[in-house]
Amino acid sequence: MYGWTGNILRINLTTKTVKKETYSEEFARTWVGGRGFAVKILYDELKPGIDPLGPDNKFVVAVGPLAGIPAPNTGKTVVAAKSPLTGGYGDGNLGTRITEHLRRCGYDVLIVEGRADAPTYIYLQDDEVSLLPANEIWGKGTYATHDWLYQKYGRAAGILSIGQAGETLSLYAVVRSLEGRAGGRPGMGAVMGSKNLKAIVAKGNKPIPQADPQGMKSLGAGDLKKVGDIDKQSGWSKQSTNGVLAWCNEVAALPVRNMRKTHHPDAWKVDGERLNNARVATYGCPNCTMRCGIAIHDHEGRESELDYENIGMLGPNLEIFDLEQVGSLNYMCDDYGFDTISAGATLAFYADAIDRGDTQGDFKFGDAERAKELLTLASRREGVGNLIAQGSLRMARRFGRGSENYAMQVKGLEMAAYNCKFCPGMALSFGTAPIGGTHKEAWVITYELNQAKRESYGPEKAAKVMELQRIRGGLFEFLTACRFPWVELGWGLENYTVYFNKITGLNWTLDDFWKTSDRIYALIKLFWLRENPAIDRTFDYPPGVWFDPANADTEGPIAGKILERDKYDSLLQHFYDLRHWDRRGIPTRKLTGILGLEAEAAAAEKFGKLE
């Protein structure tokens, strides 16, 4: 078998045992890698109903066949587990040197089980595996942790680590890797923390098995250069992801004031141009010629790497329009290891709840200094910080008084920085994203506003959401390559079949990829069903406030407009029909047969009959 190492490394931290296992070619071809491997392993190995922060949960690190091989943007890795934030399947995708080193140690998957009896880190060096004490770095932020590990193992080592937020089990703690890289929004850092696992370090030297290594080498090097050239010509990485902020403000889709508003006259102060002007350093993932990470000096003079989601959620959504202050909040999230999106949304929810009189407190929109104090309290789980560390939905349930309606999350995961009170397609994208409120699966908003009719709830929008889910939530998550060359520069998807076939020696087409994507989405839904047999179509709805006429903008481009519940429901039905899911949003028996998921469907039926 080419393209896959065929090996899984399984480490049990309770028993301190290490097992090298193999997987079959059939497993490789069915699930391909990354998210595909992760969901299949978690579905097969986790008992339904386990505590996500208990020793029975498993932390999976998984890559795909392109991972680590020089070609456009192949430095990504998936981290996955049952999510402590949502109770369902959770994962994230981050740029890291682990991607290549894991494969060069001879594995495509690392599964961490159990719970260490003391703070520990894992060190992989080719065939050797060590479980080492992490007492010296436990309690430290991710920057100090990485520095400590770099001193020991050199800067070329691959490192994943958590900060204090992961240690104190914040439900939206992320995993950190390189400068400015973070992943695993639905609490993957807390799962590491619950295992007393501070970090994973890998250094490998083995070759990665490929069918045509020479052909791939010259093709990959040439294409990396081409992508870099296209980026330079287009100028995209001048503002990188934050290029979209000014547009969101103009079209009234910016998150402002806990997404109550959609635009703000001061938004320009934190836009892509200002970010580029303030740039002091540029960072990127391995195997990347686009290098989209723009770092500025924050309010305290530290380097902080900012993307659009970080700025949108920690800036306008909190009504903070001082880029250096946004940089400080972002730096703190990175160092403590909080997800910036959930942190921004939860703080905004708290300010909103105080403002509406649904709770009492001393935090107001625009108060950057108090926001910093609250993040510190959250990292220690002290006072109100204990609630903030649990995300907006749990906070709303504590406050009651209908506040759940304006907790801006789906399935418990806070939504990214697109205010969709009048963007039906993007609302559907958030509603149906398989890990909760993320934009990563179907970023349909530019199609919706630039090519389609914004007010339409027609089947074309459901079709676009599904098309993008197959590409973004499927292809790029199972091959584990960064999607930006395709999204931002139009780098053709057919390139990925060429890479895949050169590496694996197979002869796949895009249709084979789409089938794999559909299989992964179906299994993720069965995972949720098993955890929550009562789920119905309301599970795929965005927050209630987006359907509330009283929440419509009173001025600007979408004044008086708001989502309509019955129309959203029919859009959702178009989506289910396309996916061959039933009226509850569950894959049908027929579909599971086509996708080869008969055994999984039979197991799921213990928790409710499939149509």
Ligand code: PTT
């Ligand atoms: C991703 C989510 C995003 S998506 C952002 S900014 W974005 C936030 N970044 C955070 C951060 O930084 N620090 C922090 N403490 N929390 C953060 N939370 C938020 O996490 C990311 C880039 C970006 S920047 C995006 S869109 C693309 N995402 C990809 C993806 O998901 N898959 C894929 N195959 N390619 C992608 N390419 C782009 O990668 P999550 P990263 Mg992140 C400071 O992980 O859990 O998926 O959440 O991965 O390596 O940092 O790169 O405007």
Ligand code: SF4
């Ligand atoms: Fe990483 Fe950005 Fe390059 Fe993608 S474009 S691989 S996120 S640096």
